Amino acid sequence: DIVMTQSPLSLPVTPGESASISCRSSQSLLQSSGYNYLDWYVQRPGQSPQLLIYLASNRASGVPDRVSGSGSGTDFTLRISRVEAEDVGVYYCMQPLQTPWTFGPGTRVEIK
């Protein structure tokens, strides 16, 4: 199975500043198609998870452009610029390259 790790696991941020979350996979997520099979999800308090980024760098519908994803192979980053109160939640990376699909442990983002 592909093991996903994230860092940090907890991230206090000041409103208006930027936040970055790292995700690493135990195997390359780069498919022969040229796409990296890595997604980012956020679970805000009391809500179901929500898709933010798919295939490493594609924003889902309705996601603001201050949220971005990058990376390739085994190293990926989610960046949130100009953090707002609504960004509070737990952020997960996930690989859908091969079954079983696996999630990272989650990064809890809180406002300072």
Added chain:
Amino acid sequence: EVLLVESGGGLVQPGGSLRLSCAASGFTFSDYYMDWVRQAPGKGLEWVGHARNKANSYTTRYAASVKGRFIISRDDSKNSLYLQMDSLKTEDTAVYFCVRSVGTYYYGMDVWGQGTTVTVSS
């Protein structure tokens, strides 16, 4: 509006069975893989498995933790997804989410239900 609504959760004793359902609306259900993802109390997300679409012969895949105990099925005529859970263990206690995933192309797990709670306890 694209919607997924789970039902069927509840309290069950260890070793018991439960069947979850997921009703889909607002999209062409038969075009998509449909997944189950769960979240134990205070824990992270765990992919349970999925049922692929007709184009992929409705094949199913499971996490090792549920393989042989859980069965995912779908009825495209009813726009419904099911999760039959047998030989339940206390560690199966979780909120279970129904999720839409792969269509003609992959655009992420882009639609999630509100979840249904399963509690396995004596």
